[in-house]
Amino acid sequence: MTAAALSALDVKNISLSFKGVKAISELSFRVEKGEICALIGPNGAGKSSLLNILNGVYAPDSGEFIFEGEPLRDIHPLEAARRGIGRCFQNNALFSGMSVIDNVIVGLSRHARASLIEEALGLPRARVQAREFRARALETLKLFDLERHAEVIVRALPYGVQKKVELARALVGGPRLLLLDEPLAGMNAEEKQEIAAIIARLNRDLKLTIILIEHDLGIVLKLADHVVVLDYGKKLADGPPDAIRDNPDVIAAYIGAPHGELAA
CATH class of the missing domain: 3.40.50.300 (P-loop containing nucleotide triphosphate hydrolases)
Structure with missing residues (x-):
């Protein structure tokens, strides 16, 4: 080596x-x-x-x-x-109108196996993937003590908490x-x-x-x-x-x- x-x-x-x-x-x-x-x-x-x-x-x-x-x-x-290679940017890059957990799930997009059509139609593989992604996002939120905020809209959270959400999104993809x-x-x-x-x-x-x-x-x-x-x-x-x-x-x-x- x-x-x-x-x-x-x-x-x-x-x-x-x-x-x-x-x-x-x-x-x-x-x-x-x-x-x-x-x-x-x-x-x-x-x-x-x-x-x-x-x-x-x-x-x-x-x-x-x-x-x-x-x-x-x-x-x-x-x-x-x-x-x-994961990245957090200098300026907050979260989707402010989405929930905390949905923002973190975005960080798993590179792991998606279901196609856009499967997701749009709610086909079985897309439903299984959605459950897996949600469970993985929730586990990552627990690392930051954020699970209680999972369904909160990001814009409603203090800036310091939003930065933790951004870290969680960068981390969820491993x-x-x-x-x-x-x-x-x-x-x-x-x-x-x-x-x-x-x-x-x-x-x-x-x-x-x-x-x-x-x-x-x-x-x-x-x-x-x-x-x-x-x-x-x-x-x-x-x-x-x-x-x-x-x-x-x-x-x-x-x-x-x-x-x-x-x-x-």
């Missing part, structure tokens, strides 16, 4: 441009199986663009990534999901790599701690590899096993949280804060 096959993800020399402007430049790093890797950097550093490449929204200009030993370069989001784009954005301190604890539990209990973008450095330093720092699309630093906290280049170019503030 190759070294690449032993890791969850190898990003290899990926570059991406928009109208001639470099968003990502020759970026390479590795994410080991079962770790939480945090991507940090200022707005416009290329963090979300990288996640968009990893789940097939964008195709890189050059380079590739190796997911569980298989080189990938130009895939579509549905194919990424089928391969085991991804092996979960991409989280600012999962704590817009939350108060208590909500941030709750969601961070859920992320840590999912990583620990499900052996789930997670890549997350997060601006709260206090949470990053406590939650992540590995931190990659981006600056204008280039890798500035790559290593364990303690090394990133003490890296003078990171402090000067990105964090811009005294050491004491980083340790807070």
Whole structure:
């Protein structure tokens, strides 16, 4: 087995441009199986663009990534999901007029066996699939203590609860790599701690590899096993949280804060 096959993800020399402007430049790093890797950097550093490449929204200009030993370069989001790459977006992407459980069931669409005609006519295979999907969605909601909200319309729920629903939808399909784009954005301190604890539990209990973008450095330093720092699309630093906290280049170019503030 190759070294690449032993890791969850190898990003290899990926570059991406928009109208001639470099968003990502020759970026390479590795994410080991079962770790939480945090991507940090200022707005416009290329963090979300990288996640968009990893789940097939964008195709890189050059380079590739190796997911569980298989080189990938130009895939579509549905194919990424089928391969085991899940994604939560920065902005809430739930269907606000649907119930919680129906939103989570959407995350199982890649597993559908019944055709649209079978579903429309309520044929036996579609009915069996609907029961299976509902049971699976309910089990996933239990991981987030959300089963009591299963039939509630999403728009009626507080923002922090909606973010848990979005996590449940990303998780229900059984991804092996979960991409989280600012999962704590817009939350108060208590909500941030709750969601961070859920992320840590999912990583620990499900052996789930997670890549997350997060601006709260206090949470990053406590939650992540590995931190990659981006600056204008280039890798500035790559290593364990303690090394990133003490890296003078990171402090000067990105964090811009005294050491004491980083340790807070």
